[in-house]
Amino acid sequence: MLSINLEPRSKIPMYEQIYHYIKSEIKEGKLPCNYKLPSTRNLASHLQVSRNTVDMAYSQLVSEGYIEAVPKSGYYVAMVSELTILSAKQAKIIKPSAKSKKTYRYDFSPFAIDINTFPYNTWRKLSRNCMNEHNNDLFLLGDNRGDESLRAAIGQYLHESRGVNCSDDQIIVGAGADYLLQLLSQLFHHIKPQTRIAMENPTYKQAYRIFTGLNHTVIPIQLDQSGICMEPLYQSSADVAYVTPSHQYPLGIVMPIKRRMELLVWAEKAPDRYIIEDDHDSEFRYKGKPIPSLQGIDSSGKVIYLGTFSRAIAPAIRVGYMVLPKSLMDLYNQYLSYYSSTVSRVDQYILTHFITDGYFERHLNKLRKFYKAKHDALVQSLKIFQNKVTIEGENAGLHLVLRFKTRATEKELIQAAADKSVKIYGLSQHYITKPETFQPPSILLGYANVGEKDIPDGIQALYHCLESYL
Amino acid sequence: MLSINLEPRSKIPMYEQIYHYIKSEIKEGKLPCNYKLPSTRNLASHLQVSRNTVDMAYSQLVSEGYIEAVPKSGYYVAMVSELTILSAKQAKIIKPSAKSKKTYRYDFSPFAIDINTFPYNTWRKLSRNCMNEHNNDLFLLGDNRGDESLRAAIGQYLHESRGVNCSDDQIIVGAGADYLLQLLSQLFHHIKPQTRIAMENPTYKQAYRIFTGLNHTVIPIQLDQSGICMEPLYQSSADVAYVTPSHQYPLGIVMPIKRRMELLVWAEKAPDRYIIEDDHDSEFRYKGKPIPSLQGIDSSGKVIYLGTFSRAIAPAIRVGYMVLPKSLMDLYNQYLSYYSSTVSRVDQYILTHFITDGYFERHLNKLRKFYKAKHDALVQSLKIFQNKVTIEGENAGLHLVLRFKTRATEKELIQAAADKSVKIYGLSQHYITKPETFQPPSILLGYANVGEKDIPDGIQALYHCLESYL
Numbered sequence: 001m002l003s004i005n006l007e008p009r010s011k012i013p014m015y016e017q018i019y020h021y022i023k024s025e026i027k028e029g030k031l032p033c034n035y036k037l038p039s040t041r042n043l044a045s046h047l048q049v050s051r052n053t054v055d056m057a058y059s060q061l062v063s064e065g066y067i068e069a070v071p072k073s074g075y076y077v078a079m080v081s082e083l084t085i086l087s088a089k090q091a092k093i094i095k096p097s098a099k100s101k102k103t104y105r106y107d108f109s110p111f112a113i114d115i116n117t118f119p120y121n122t123w124r125k126l127s128r129n130c131m132n133e134h135n136n137d138l139f140l141l142g143d144n145r146g147d148e149s150l151r152a153a154i155g156q157y158l159h160e161s162r163g164v165n166c167s168d169d170q171i172i173v174g175a176g177a178d179y180l181l182q183l184l185s186q187l188f189h190h191i192k193p194q195t196r197i198a199m200e201n202p203t204y205k206q207a208y209r210i211f212t213g214l215n216h217t218v219i220p221i222q223l224d225q226s227g228i229c230m231e232p233l234y235q236s237s238a239d240v241a242y243v244t245p246s247h248q249y250p251l252g253i254v255m256p257i258k259r260r261m262e263l264l265v266w267a268e269k270a271p272d273r274y275i276i277e278d279d280h281d282s283e284f285r286y287k288g289k290p291i292p293s294l295q296g297i298d299s300s301g302k303v304i305y306l307g308t309f310s311r312a313i314a315p316a317i318r319v320g321y322m323v324l325p326k327s328l329m330d331l332y333n334q335y336l337s338y339y340s341s342t343v344s345r346v347d348q349y350i351l352t353h354f355i356t357d358g359y360f361e362r363h364l365n366k367l368r369k370f371y372k373a374k375h376d377a378l379v380q381s382l383k384i385f386q387n388k389v390t391i392e393g394e395n396a397g398l399h400l401v402l403r404f405k406t407r408a409t410e411k412e413l414i415q416a417a418a419d420k421s422v423k424i425y426g427l428s429q430h431y432i433t434k435p436e437t438f439q440p441p442s443i444l445l446g447y448a449n450v451g452e453k454d455i456p457d458g459i460q461a462l463y464h465c466l467e468s469y470l
Numbered sequence: 471m472l473s474i475n476l477e478p479r480s481k482i483p484m485y486e487q488i489y490h491y492i493k494s495e496i497k498e499g500k501l502p503c504n505y506k507l508p509s510t511r512n513l514a515s516h517l518q519v520s521r522n523t524v525d526m527a528y529s530q531l532v533s534e535g536y537i538e539a540v541p542k543s544g545y546y547v548a549m550v551s552e553l554t555i556l557s558a559k560q561a562k563i564i565k566p567s568a569k570s571k572k573t574y575r576y577d578f579s580p581f582a583i584d585i586n587t588f589p590y591n592t593w594r595k596l597s598r599n600c601m602n603e604h605n606n607d608l609f610l611l612g613d614n615r616g617d618e619s620l621r622a623a624i625g626q627y628l629h630e631s632r633g634v635n636c637s638d639d640q641i642i643v644g645a646g647a648d649y650l651l652q653l654l655s656q657l658f659h660h661i662k663p664q665t666r667i668a669m670e671n672p673t674y675k676q677a678y679r680i681f682t683g684l685n686h687t688v689i690p691i692q693l694d695q696s697g698i699c700m701e702p703l704y705q706s707s708a709d710v711a712y713v714t715p716s717h718q719y720p721l722g723i724v725m726p727i728k729r730r731m732e733l734l735v736w737a738e739k740a741p742d743r744y745i746i747e748d749d750h751d752s753e754f755r756y757k758g759k760p761i762p763s764l765q766g767i768d769s770s771g772k773v774i775y776l777g778t779f780s781r782a783i784a785p786a787i788r789v790g791y792m793v794l795p796k797s798l799m800d801l802y803n804q805y806l807s808y809y810s811s812t813v814s815r816v817d818q819y820i821l822t823h824f825i826t827d828g829y830f831e832r833h834l835n836k837l838r839k840f841y842k843a844k845h846d847a848l849v850q851s852l853k854i855f856q857n858k859v860t861i862e863g864e865n866a867g868l869h870l871v872l873r874f875k876t877r878a879t880e881k882e883l884i885q886a887a888a889d890k891s892v893k894i895y896g897l898s899q900h901y902i903t904k905p906e907t908f909q910p911p912s913i914l915l916g917y918a919n920v921g922e923k924d925i926p927d928g929i930q931a932l933y934h935c936l937e938s939y940l
Contacts, residue, residue, distance in 0.1 A: 016759065019759075025787075056758060059757065059758055060758035060759055063724055063757070063758055063865070064724070064726065064727055064761055064762070065696070065724075065725070065727040065728055065729070066726075067724020067729050078726065078727070078728055079728060080736065113610075114607045115549050115607065115609055115610050116606060118606055118609045119600075120606065124602075126603035127597055127598075127601050127816075128597075128598060128601070131590075131593070131594035131597055131598070132594075134590065136585045136586060136588055136590065137585065138786060139585055139588045139784035139785070139787065140583075140585050140784070140785060140786055141785045141786055142786065175645045175649075175788075175812035175813070176810050176812060178809050178810045178812075179645075179649070179809075179812055182538070182652065182656075182809075185651075186683060186684065189683075189684075189685065193685070206808065209808055210809075211808070213656060213659075214656065214657065214659075215663075217684070226535070254533050254534070254535075255535070256534065256535015256536075256548065257534055257535040258535050258538050258548055258549060259535070259683065260535070261772060266810065287533070288526060288529055288530035288533055289486065289489075289530055291533060291534055292534070308787075313609075314608060314609035314610070315609070315611045315810075316608060316609045316610055316611055316612065316814060316815040316816075317609065317814055317816075318645075318810075318811070318813065318814045335683065336683070337649050338676065338679055339649075339652075339680075340616075340648050340788075341787075341788070341790060342645035342646060342649055342812050343645070343788065343814075344645075344786060344787055344788045344814065344817050345596075345786040346786075346787075346815075346817075347814050347817070381714060383760070397532070400618045
């Protein structure tokens, strides 16, 4: 008979104690295969528990396959072929390279935003409104492309502020630009298995990683003062061109209308050629009006328009959108529409109201003013460098490019600044392949997350770090 | 001189009116290429506006590339090669096939949940707490794998309730199971370009669509009463086996310990073999304890464990998780860790507290009781069918399988029920390939979204629909 030490005062129910005991006896090989267990009646009387308790224990063991019930005979230990059931060892994992936690006095990151601009009170109010509506349906799956009201709000915003022409049915909302680029990469697989994607060099490396990670071939194309060069684009036999026409990332070039038309002509020359217009920071332009989108002048359905709210609101709300031309939307509906939406419906609700109730426009106006003040302070402060640097891409976005007249390398300049606790970011990391022509050492100077009042001191400190190299 | 009809009372600023006029004149070819524009001084005096206004208009046109400034000479219309800039036509899009909006008196959907179970008040309270913390950092990007606190909460829950053994570093949180399956498919590409994935037949078709959509080969494997058959699995030369051991989807088979061990042995026979354990509805088991996970008895790092909160909380919160074995976690860190998280940090915050503050456990207990009552009512009601059906997979999940003794087809039964406004769902749609052996017409009967009190009437109605076929 099984000798189980039952603890009636334990929190663990009696049937579980019996179950655990027998299971471990089987695992350790103490109860061999085909061993006949005592009948439920006998074990119950032996252990002085109810027969139902033993029934529950046996029944769980049957469910998990440790024992088998043979009708009119009883319970037997099952044939378990491999009885070395060990508890899994806690495996050691290589952690992702921990980012250097060094803090800097001044950090001119081009990737940052100023999180203090986040419209906290409005967001909280909309969040509260949403939850107060007691609308259970908000927790059921919605449209896979994003809720209709959100797509309509985005469509109207894009039309009014970016000149984008589309119907709401062409918009797909997703959890950030990375996710949408993955979806797009999958869509391209349905045109041909390996798409040749031409990218500006330098470019947004995250998009490069996603395209190559999803098995597409990327061909880097050099830039001239109008953006992507047409001659090498034609020679590349690319199917898709990924461009940032409003404000080239990272150089800040605005693609003039002539090059835009040339690019559209290129796309029209073959049926499956497309242009991805990544309009990443088009909201921020400090001189004149925002540059209208390329999508808005495309009459042949060649432009895929991509944007996010990461910079205009906050990165962690995880909402981006893409506008597909008709032909690709049909492909999406055919092949990818089964993917559930990646954005929670509460977030969709809040964002919809943020846009349609007018908060977004007011927030953008405030942001533009706020970042323009920083931008102007930065440009003013940079005069200390006199003619030792040239400044590029200065009318838009949240960073500018400094090119130094020096024989020092980019790395030396970054190190010299770091030694004095000033963090600057090299341009070279944004190149897919080393540029063909000589590039002076250059850095991206982001100002979103440096306080307006700290900018003059920060630039002065930077100047003192680099002075001896210039 | 340009004859512009300026409207001083318009909401549109004067400089924009000038800019729009000149831009459209260029687009329509009325101002030819190389046409010299009046100087800013002359145009300003002609239009009786300030020179600054004309400057702004010209400067915007220069930015967009419509005109060029030639130093010491003036402004000229730029060479725009293709001047047929038409406003994009609103393209008509094929809408995704609109789901039949027919409503049924009784809908036994196996995909539904009862949204009235959603813990609305708790969710609202946690949401409010989150926003009241005034923590701006919640709107900055967090860890790409999900916030550490959320991963720790999920890890502990999985360990306690599912016997999963892992460190928090092995957990990746993402916006739903679909997204995680995409990520996993990409991870497999880094082992070999085309992975051979064995799937139970029938199975969860969404996973099938994702694997094949991402270029992997799927081999359907037949089932016996213990789940996936080992012999055909060995013959399939598969690299990966996708299984649902706790509760086979859709048949409800519990994989016994012997088959589990055999499956682990299969995986250990080659270095790059893996098992995906999709533990989709393991929370719901109405007889005995939940079946412990396969991952928990894997000592060789072969099991990828996958789960979501879609059924345990609500589909629209869009949070799933996967636990990767060490070897795959290293690959992830090397190749995919650059993907930003797809879950907003506010949602992560709410979910973390929902789990760690004890709400989740209480919610699950309530849900189990709630669904068990429906389950019992269903099983009781089904007695009307006597021996004309057999019931399978009845101890867990949110649906059971009915197999009919009849010569009628599945389609005929579904149609007969639909004619009387009862919606039932065929089993056959869950097969990847037609089963090799004869299957009696079978349906999945979901009870999550039918009221407990409606179940007897619903089943009686179903019986009357089908009676003449049985």
